[in-house]
Amino acid sequence: MKMKKILAFFCLMPITLFAQYFNVNDYGAKGNGTLCTAAIQKTIDAAAANGGGRVIVPAGKYLSGPLFLRSNIVFEVCSGAVIYFHNDIANTPAIMGSWEGINRRVYASLFTGHDLENVTITGRGQIDGQGKVWWDAFWKTDKIRMQSGIREREPDNPKGSPLKYPRPRMINLYRCNNVQISDLSITNSPSWTIHPVYCRNVNIRGVSIVQPYESPNTDGINPESCNGVRISNCYVDCGDDCITLKSGYNEHGRKVGIPCENVTIMNCTFAHGRSAVGIGSEMSGGVRNVTIMNCVFKGTLRGLRVKTGRGRGGVVENLLANGIIMEDLREGISIDMGYEGTTESVFPVTEETPFFKNIRYSNIIGHNIEQAINIIGLQEAPPQDIILENIRLECKRGLVANNVNQLTLRNVELLSSNNQAPFSIANASNVILDNLASCRLTDKYPVIDMKMVEGAVLKDCIISSKEKGWFMRSTDCYGIEYLNNLLHDALITE
Template sequence: MKLLWKTHMRLQVIKLVFALFVVTLRTAESRKAKIVTASFEYNGINCRAHSASLTDFGGVGDGVTSNTKAFQSAISNLSQYGSEGGSQLYVPAGKWLTGSFSLTSHFTLYLDKDAVLLASQDITEWPVIEPLPSYGRGRDAPAGRFTSLIFGTNLTDVIVTGENGTIDGQGAFWWQQFHRKKLKYTRPYLIELMFSDGIQISNLTLLNSPSWNIHPVYSSNIIVQGITIFAPVTSPNTDGINPDSCTNTKIEDCYIVSGDDCVAVKSGWDEYGIKFGWPTKQLVIRRLTCISPFSATIALGSEMSGGIQDVRAEDITAIQTESGVRIKTAVGRGGYVKDIYVKRFNMHTMKWAFKMTGDYNSHADTHFDPNALPEIANINYRDVVAENVTIAAKFEGISNDPFKGICIANVTLGMAVKAKKRPWTCTDIEGMTSGVTPTPCDLLPDQGPEKIAACDFPEESLPIDKLELKKCSYNMKYVEMF
């Protein structure tokens, strides 16, 4: 009997193995594989010696399957080539659902023109990390913050680019949680790189970020170029590009529609930013188009406690945006905003053309120093044209801490039919104007046409403008399942 029983069980096992083989064979037949050749090129800070596709690591671009582990596996594998000419990960056409993943050094993430990264709405795919040391707390909540969709820290030579591929943050889920005060941690950003050097983010479309879109922080030698950003104009804190405690940065040829500032320049918050002490300096912003009805085209602050210096903005267009250039600070911030240069600014339908105020009293906590006064100095605007403006400017310094060195030249502001009768508001400021319409306030006296050339840019270029991108061209093969 024992022999018969063993024989019977062996037959059952053989039948089971055969059945599994048939199922596997049918599955393989239903999903066929083909070899695909991809050709692409881009301008990059560096080209790469090694390439792979996300599909080589099990990526599935159906918009449903999570690819978080595929991204993590691919980047971990490719990191071995950092000292051998670097590597790049190609994301083919498809919809690639993913949670947060981290990049590596000497690396390029390249998105095909028909590739869409979809941010996961599974909150377990978003690890929580500590607040930024220069902020002392999260922006949305006192505790930590969710890691950004594309993240990296302590990296060198990193590129995130494509043929205008798309990153969709699917932010509505996060905005609802934020409005309902359901979040224990600060919402994730789309792209954040920390403590890194040599960063390029270019030729991408970013949609519906949960919060800020691009956030380089504590980093240097950064290029943000050819970026298109869209978010509903009522979405909370969907800032476009926020260089934060960064040195030698260039932002150019970007189109931004958002629910907050299109570019927000930052460097830490109150006592935490003062202690950390990393300024943002040597920043170029050019050929930017902004639409943001409730915020600024370019904001300096309000978190500026580490200092902001040498910002140069030129050839800027703002359409139906609350303000042109806005400086936001307060007692307790400390730090400085100085050596700011703006020229060739065109504005259409604005609430304020210019705004700088010292009463932005949003604090990290109650431990800020009430004697930490910010320094606002050497702020220059020239060659500005605007139409349909409600208020020319609101300049309100701090009592016993005036904003100094304001220079405005060759500016024509066409006021709206229902414009305020008093186009300029000026308190606790010092400066001059030349060739400005409508007539400025008494604290900004007109110095006559001979001063029209005042308020000009520095002549010497910043180091980031001297960096020449390389032409990178690739032909690669990868397996596509269908």
């Protein structure tokens, strides 16, 4: 027994020796609401000089400008502590970073880290970005850009603009490995809230993000060209996209060529925002191997959204979503290749042509959805190999799919309330419709309306013998096959 105690003592020694604590109060931070940027930075630097350690922010109110993290640091905002980001635009330094898919000079964020290893930001405390000053400056700057005829994102802001550079984020980590962000409550970010760029092994867990609905570009979590991201048990309610995966903008993104890949999003709740989980539109480096599971979307404009347009290039592939609950959305599922543009006409396929493929969404239920499913492809590069399975959505409008290849709908029920076909498919090929259902038949419009479809299988659809009405209409279609359907008196026209 004595020998076991001695061994246990020596086993615990390394943990005790290297788990050193650095309290910001000991380095001059008062916790009374006065500016303490230098004191907090001094604490971080002291921990780094020690080879690493835990920086402690105890209960109190702390006003701070941009802070620069170091490797092997745990930064803990304790319960009862609030860190306020200063709203002094003139005294916010500019650094090299990334904004909207372009590497450029940006205002430094509250927490900034470049080329770091083993970085943790955690705690039960709060971070308040005091973003209104930045939002107002953005609206004024945006107006000046519009008046100056600047439409694209690349040019710098005109002289005389309130903002010289893109706004700070709350947390911006650049080329960092082994990142953990956990348990924090974050509000009022000047722009995007958590923005890791070119990072590996990122774990974001138990974070609450709440932004005013009208706040501009206050996305929740935006991993950009990251590898190995896990987002779990988070609550996000914001003024823009709750989570968006990105990988660079147009030529800038294609030149860097780093995809956002191997991402898992699970057990999260998303409220308000432009989309719950989005991909793009800056996806020119590619996005792949993404799993979304066991999440709730309530009140966002869109649920699962993948967006791009001509000029982006890049490939989005291997997307899996399973176990999703949606309520009060404008669009439930959106796969849109016409973002900020048009899908009309056929363009040559070049490096600027984006591609979507291998998308699997299953086990989704939803209530009060305006548009259930919207799939819009490019004629020269239609999205391909899309499977939607075990889905039941109560909606005003059902599915609209245009320019798509290899579309499978299996056990999909769309309870639409408007006077249109619940399933509308056009300019498609290799379509499988398996066990579809909707509201009761009517003689006013069909359940399934297909136009210019090349190759389709309708199988295992069952209509009650008491129901009469129009089940399917096909126009300019060929290669339609019917297997094991029980439609009784339902009408099919070709």
